[in-house]
Amino acid sequence: MTTREITYLEAVREAMSQEMRENEDVFILGEDIGVYGGAFGVTRGMIEEFGPERVRNTPISEAAIAGAAVGSALTGMRPILELQFSDFITIAMDQIVNQAAKTRYMFGGKGKVPMVLRTPAGSGTGAAAQHSQSLEAWMAHIPGLKVVQPSTAYDAKGLLKAAMDDDNPVIFYEHKLLYKTSSNVPEESYKIELGKADIKREGTDVTIVATAIMVHKALEAAEVLEKDGISAEVIDPRTIVPLDKETIIESVKKTGKLIVVHEAVKRGGIGGEIVGVIAESEAFDYLDAPIIRLGGKEVPIPYNPNLEKAAIPQVPDIIAAVKKTVRK
């Protein structure tokens, strides 16, 4: 496979464009995704290639466009809905939670909703409380939805392909601060199976399970820790539904120590679920120290840049947590 370095943003666009060239049923809808190219520029150039029938620029009507995605998916299309900011899922919630997630089950296994809802999440851009949230745990709580959080360009492309191929509603979270990061990505289309974690760095002393942007912070922390003689293993679940429990359990059995870190508010965050998985598994017996969860403070994301940084875990917080755990 020929690879080259492209950005996360380009990887997402390439995955969509390749799929749209292959499959007439795939189309994208969303606000300002036409000539504007989307709020973050992900769809730039797509309307020029695919035209306004398949790159549908919509009114500002999140409930209706989410529902239109669900309804068209139920009847044979394979829509990709770009929701401009993940915070706006609140307005689309009925269609996603009460309709998309439940239709097949309620209908006794009839019908399917093959749609992808792509949406930018996370803080760090100074957009404040209503444009910076990480609400993935809400989605993970709903049976019938799959939830994906790629952390690299390579993962983004392969996971999006899998999401588009999936016959179920998939919520695909793109982290705004990752859009400009790049990695080596194959030119051709490829798939990364949903539900397969990736060990981003192998280690023996402590397991750090991190999601989305926290994967990068955990890797940075691991570099620093290595200089102090601590070998950290960094696991990126990549998809929180389905969750690759096995990879996490195996790692904890090896290291005996676990740190879980995500940007979303710690209370009620997916970290609690991951810790619960370990507590209920055979890995529990291998633990040498209490588990530490790191997550956002219990506050809306503030505007001031210093406060904004302080609201979520940073590299020094991860290092401190590891040191506390390893010392035990």
Next chain:
Amino acid sequence: MLKNLEIPSMITEKKLKDLYKEMWTIRYFDEKVDQFFAKGMIHGTTHLCVGQEASASGSIAVIGGKDKIVSTHRGHGHCISKEGDINKMMAELFGRETGYCKGKGGSMHIADVEKGNLGANGIVGGGIPLAVGAALTSKMKNENYVVLCFFGDGATNEGSFHESLNLAAIWNLPVIFICENNQYGMSGSVKEMTKIEHIATRSEGYGIPGKIVDGLDMFEIMNTVHEAVEHARGGNGPTLIEMKTYRWKGHSKSDAKKYRTREEENEWRAKDGIKRFKDALIDAEVLTEEEAKQLQEEAKTSIEEAVEFAANSPEPSIERLEEDVFA
């Protein structure tokens, strides 16, 4: 009637001069903010109302201190018109402790609850139901205030707009829905995103009056809003007023403006609401050229002072992070 100007009776000669200065204050404020963003001196995002000053100033001119407003993401003008403090506004944009939101909100969340400004809003259409609730309080507690609810053309495609108009209509609430139709959402034009010629006609579906005004004509704005306010105070319920206007700048900070032509921009710029107001005031001998220049100069200086205030204000300390989550 003041020197042949047809205006609501509470609008004095002094008020007209104040309004002229206020419009320049709004314009200079947003032009300054635009420069700061262009230089990367301010974090986050902002939505500028340069070109749209009249719909804020003219509407808010005809309500009183007890009355309330609900603003939008493009809210600097509304805040200034509702007696907002530009020092606190600029400090907020700088993320400082002395800002309206102690540096926690930024441009999209500036609010001045004491002055009756229930806040800008980061959610398109998010403020409309709140305005209905504020009007409900007025009615239930016999407070006799009215609420001016501002929103854009794009917001009228949200369910919240439709649900709110119906609710306010059946409960006869004292709320005036003001659609600042600047022709575009972020990029979607009204022409593409609706099948109607005038957004005001949506009022018909809810059984309330709908009015279309030239959103760059201060006199038409003041008269129409005044009439709707009287209607609401008389217990007759809401009105939907559409103000045709135009934003001169890009949607947020700047953008490539690929969704519109430079010719169209120039046509609208030529209809400048501030200039028209000035010409009318000079015609009516309310202002002289000299005074007009002076007021404009004062507005400019006030912005320089606001920048100075903001730049010299402290950053919020980290201890503030976890404050104010609950009352």
